[in-house]
Amino acid sequence: MKRDNNGENTVSDIIPLSGVEAFDLETDVLVAGLGGAGASAALEARRAGAAVTVLESSSGGGGSTQMSACEMYLGGGTRLQRDLGIADSPDNFYNYLKACFGDNCDENRLRLFCDGAVEHFDWAESLGVPYKRGFYDGRDVVAMTGDSLQYTGNERAWPFVEMAQAAPRGHLPADADHSGGLVFMGHLLERVRESGVNILCDARITALVQDEQKRVVGAAARIDNRQVLIRAHRGVVLCTGGFIMNEAMTRKHLPTLDGIATRHGNPGDRGDGIRLGQAAGGNLINMGEAFVGIAHYPPAQLTYGIFVNEQGQRFINEDVYLARLGHYAIQQSQGRIFMFIDNRHFERPAYLNVDIVAVGETVEEVESESGLPAGNLQHTVDYYNQNAALGQDPLFHKASDWLMPLDEPPYALVSYALDQIKPPVFTLGGLEVKPTGEVLRPDGSAVEGLFAAGRTVAGIPRTSAGYASGMSVADVTFFGRLAGRQAAAQS
Ligand SMILES: Cc1cc2nc3c(=O)[nH]c(=O)nc-3n(C[C@H](O)[C@H](O)[C@H](O)COP(=O)(O)OP(=O)(O)OC[C@H]3O[C@@H](n4cnc5c(N)ncnc54)[C@H](O)[C@@H]3O)c2cc1C
Known part of the structure; x- marks a missing residue:
């Protein structure tokens, strides 16, 4: 086994079928990863009549899906x-x-x-x-x-x-509040177990077996500290999650976020499936995109405040979802953004630790205490207030429900600087696949016998700018099911 820059054992190995003396296990469909995508794939493949084995590297199923709210x-x-x-x-x-x-x-x-x-x-x-x-x-x-x-x-x-x-x-x-993942995965894993899927935990997939035509016909896994070879007659489905826990990969693909991100996922998000799929010939796409969340609400009343950058200028309508704010925040210089807010609407955000950098009875006082360029914040607030009083936001079109002049002193400027709040980040890039899960090469042809789903692939959500809560779990379970069925349908 090779070592990568991070010192971590790599899994980018391909074993030629000609080098395999005998397989230890046989199955029709082999699924790697028992999170949302893998469990959905395994259940649907089994329901389609295939013998299914699942490899899960941790001691139990669930993955990031189980940690999530499962919206x-x-x-x-x-x-x-x-x-x-x-x-x-x-x-x-x-x-x-x-x-x-x-x-x-x-x-x-x-x-x-x-x-x-x-x-x-x-x-x-x-x-x-x-x-x-x-x-x-x-x-x-x-x-x-x-x-x-x-x-x-x-x-x-x-x-x-x-x-x-x-x-x-x-x-x-x-x-379920924030614990929907426990509820959802509890039921899904129960259905997987009942269906007769063979589940192997503490079993990390480490290599794919390819025949001379480059068809994937099986895989190797590390179980009880030894290599176990598994023949997969109909296909291997990679569902090992994203790569946010792999520092070598985030340094390479997400350099801006690498130092400031709170890595939002489970320890298995090492990118194993992505690297294995690539080693088998698969194409990687969208690797530089990630979900970046800045929870500027609740409480909802904070939506009345305005965000400015270090030039004292607005850059977004504040009634957007938290990942759209994240997307635009990383584009501001130094990732330094601030909320300007008046006494009527001030509150601390429920999910973030933020610092108040300046307070004052006038905007000018706030501006000079904060060190923002003289006159800019004053101009931004004056222009915003004049228009908010008319129920309009000509620059960024915040909905009128959230428009009210910020005119009740004292005023505060609150820092949401990215290196301070360290926003949660998870990855949105991976293998290029057909909607039905077939892994594609750079030339558009499919790697026979190889399927993938979940955050191992580039799915529906491809940028934080358009992400909404729930897009990942909906995507991983929906397309996990399709990939499981497609693998089961192979002869
Ligand atoms: C706290 C939190 C809250 C979230 N809330 C939401 C939400 O409400 N809605 C939403 O849409 N998204 C949410 N997300 C994001 C979402 O949970 C994930 O993007 C999604 O669940 C990933 O699903 P997956 O099946 O691709 O991966 P996972 O569910 O992580 O499953 C991957 C599995 O593969 C295993 N694995 C890894 N490598 C190997 C290997 N080599 N061999 C065998 N097994 C391996 C892992 O151990 C893991 O069990 C949240 C994320 C977090 C962290």
């Missing part, structure tokens, strides 16, 4: 949306997601997802996951009311509000 971003008129009287359609859902990812999206994948989301929610409920028929209409990262439907993205913010009819699409397990 799923689904629309198009799901049973939950319909039961709560919410109007949405597959086309409206598509238009919203297309607005989120623009040119950086795979339209075939998006169409499949938008047309299949209604059925996918039924599938999640059929696993036994409880969803409460309650709609939370507030502005929070996760509804803390036990309700299962909420707005989680930029649906009501400019420019998205002009591109699709706003609809709430965050589907949360009932009464």
Whole structure:
């Protein structure tokens, strides 16, 4: 086994079939990783009649999916949306997601997802996951009311509000607050176990076996400190999560974020599947994109404040989702951003530790105490206030619900500098795959016998600018299922 820059054992090994004397185990479909994507793939492959074995490198399944709130971003008129009287359609859902990812999206994948989301929610409920028929209409990262439907993205913010009819699409397990992942994965893993999938824990996939035609026909895993070779007659499905825990990879692909990120994931997010897929011929795409979250709410009233950069200038409409703020914050000089707010709206953000850098009875006092360029903050606030009084935001189009002049002293300037708040980051790049999971080479041909899903691939969410809470788990489970079925269908 080789060593990479990080000193970590690499998994980028390919074993030629000609070098294999005998396999230790045989299966039809071999799934690597028992998180959201892997469990979904394993269950669907098994339900399609295949013998399935799962390798999980930690001592139990769940992965980052289990750590998450397991909000799923689904629309198009799901049973939950319909039961709560919410109007949405597959086309409206598509238009919203297309607005989120623009040119950086795979339209075939998006169409499949938008047309299949209604059925996918039924599938999640059929696993036994409880969803409460309650709609939370507030502005929070996760509804803390036990309700299962909420707005989680930029649906009501400019420019998205002009591109699709706003609809709430965050589907949360009932009464779970931030622990929906435990509920969701508890039910999903139970269904996987019942279905007769062979689960091997403390079993890290370390290599793929390829025949002379470069078809993947099996894999090697480290189990009980020895190499175990597994023959996979129909295919191997890589679902080992993203690479946010692999410092060598984040230094290379996300250099701006490497030093400031709070690495948001489980220890298994080492990029193993990405590197194995690449070694087998797979193409990597979108590797420089990541979710960057700056939870500037709750409380919702902070949305009335304005964000400025170190030039004292606004750069965003503050009613956006926290990952869109993250996307634009990293583009500001030194990653230094501040919230200017008055006494009427001041509060501390619930999820962030922030420093107040200046307070004053006038904007000028705040400006001089903070050291921002003289006159700039004053100009920004004057212009904002004049327009807010008229219910308009000509520069960034914040919705009128959140516009009120900031005119009640004392005033504060609060630092949200990225190197201080260290925003949570997880990766959005990986293997290029067909929507049905086949791993693609740079020339567009498929690596036979090799499939992948979840954060091991570049899926629906491809930039923090358009991300909404729930897009990752919805993507990993939806496309995990497709990859499992596709692998099972091979002869
Ligand atoms: C705290 C937190 C909250 C979040 N909340 C949400 C949310 O509410 N909604 C949302 O959409 N997203 C959320 N996310 C992001 C989301 O949880 C993940 O992006 C998503 O769950 C990843 O799913 P996955 O199946 O690709 O990977 P995982 O669920 O991480 O599964 C990968 C599995 O592969 C295993 N593995 C790794 N390497 C190997 C190997 N070599 N061999 C065998 N097994 C291996 C890992 O141990 C792991 O069990 C959250 C993330 C965090 C950390």
